[in-house]
Amino acid sequence: MPVVWSPMTRAHDPQNEVWVGVATIGTEVAARVDAILSAVTESGHPLTEATAHPDDVLARVHEQSMLTFLAEAAERWRQGPYVDLVGQSRVVPYLFPTPAMTAGLPTRPAVAVHAEAGTYAYDTMTLVGDGTWEAARAAVDCALTAADLVLAGERAAYALCRPPGHHATPAGFGGSCYLNNAAVAAEALRVGGHDRVGIIDIDAHQGNGTAAIFYDRGDVLYGSVHVDPAAGWFPHIVGYADETGTGDGADCTRNRPLPEGTADESWLEAIGDLADWVVAAGCSALVVSLGVDAAVDDPESPLMITGDGYRAAGSILSATGLPAVVVQEGGYHLPSLGSLVAAYLHGHATGVVSAP
Ligand SMILES: [Zn+2]
Numbered sequence: 106m107p108v109v110w111s112p113m114t115r116a117h118d119p120q121n122e123v124w125v126g127v128a129t130i131g132t133e134v135a136a137r138v139d140a141i142l143s144a145v146t147e148s149g150h151p152l153t154e155a156t157a158h159p160d161d162v163l164a165r166v167h168e169q170s171m172l173t174f175l176a177e178a179a180e181r182w183r184q185g186p187y188v189d190l191v192g193q194s195r196v197v198p199y200l201f202p203t204p205a206m207t208a209g210l211p212t213r214p215a216v217a218v219h220a221e222a223g224t225y226a227y228d229t230m231t232l233v234g235d236g237t238w239e240a241a242r243a244a245v246d247c248a249l250t251a252a253d254l255v256l257a258g259e260r261a262a263y264a265l266c267r268p269p270g271h272h273a274t275p276a277g278f279g280g281s282c283y284l285n286n287a288a289v290a291a292e293a294l295r296v297g298g299h300d301r302v303g304i305i306d307i308d309a310h311q312g313n314g315t316a317a318i319f320y321d322r323g324d325v326l327y328g329s330v331h332v333d334p335a336a337g338w339f340p341h342i343v344g345y346a347d348e349t350g351t352g353d354g355a356d357c358t359r360n361r362p363l364p365e366g367t368a369d370e371s372w373l374e375a376i377g378d379l380a381d382w383v384v385a386a387g388c389s390a391l392v393v394s395l396g397v398d399a400a401v402d403d404p405e406s407p408l409m410i411t412g413d414g415y416r417a418a419g420s421i422l423s424a425t426g427l428p429a430v431v432v433q434e435g436g437y438h439l440p441s442l443g444s445l446v447a448a449y450l451h452g453h454a455t456g457v458v459s460a461p
Contacts, residue, residue, distance in 0.1 A: 117267075132405065144443025197232055230281065287315055394434045
């Protein structure tokens with residue numbers, strides 16, 4: 106399976122996440138790219154460098170105001186007093202203009218970048234520094250280049266996107282995600298001639314960004330298997346089974362939340378259900394949001410999926426027979442990250458289901 110990557114995806118260095126007010130070392134690091142690259146190269150997948158694409162498809166899934174903010178935020182921050190005053194080199198939101206604050210009053214855009222940041226950033230874990238925009242934009246190019254390959258006849262292509270994207274909403278970034286690579290890939294497949302596209306998200310967390318982008322649309326289905334937000338996991342306030350879409354998108358969203366500690370069997374059963382669903386709905390192409398943070402060793406989730414589980418997931422989604430763009434999402438355990446991705450790609454490329 107062709108692997109599309111870009112050296113620019115290493116340019117983003119989150120440094121820290123601010124979690125419950127404390128700066129903790131970020132886990133969405135550039136070393137993830139190299140861990141995956143070396144494993145997929147060892148497995149014999151050919152590497153292709155992403156080519157630059159214009160913003161037109163990206164602008165179909167995100168609001169221009171957020172794209173402009175992300176492109177300019179690091180430079181605005183550098184020009185402010187933040188480095189000298191408090192030693193903070195990353196853009197950290199300070200104020201969130203939720204309805205609790207705005208309360209129906211007419212509001213205007215905040216002038217200070219530390220105040221405006223909360224208009225688009227919805228958490229304090231997703232910091233912006235030099236290189237963040239360039240890396241996120243390069244990840245979008247990876248997704249678009251992989252979509253090009255599939256539109257040109259490849260059965261499947263893998264986009265080594267970093268930073269990940271499935272938590273990025275139309276006008277919001279968070280959850281270590283800035284631009285929604287999977288949504289861009291789905292939109293590219295739509296523009297390229299597929300009337301209905303299915304997205305299956307097997308990251309440990311529900312992709313609230315992708316769900317939000319397509320919630321009222323009938324031409325892109327979104328299905329996700331993830332740890333139950335009701336157990337206290339990100340994205341906390343969405344990702345429940347009774348969220349099924351609205352308007353033209355009625356019944357075009359399907360969430361399969363699973364309890365903490367879920368292992369291969371139930372997880373694969375849920376993925377099989379989502380695969381049957383997109384096929385029955387007449388989708389002609391597939392986007393896989395491949396997060397490997399559901400793995401047993403991953404520090405970011407309590408799911409217990411093995412390498413064999415990921416290989417079987419690849420086989421199940423390959424068996425849909427749909428041409429597929431596989432987009433990298435989460436996965437943070439550096440020693441096993443590469444082999445988990447390689448296991449999935451092996452299952453998807455060969456279609457062989459190994460017994461769990
Ligand atoms: Zn995740």
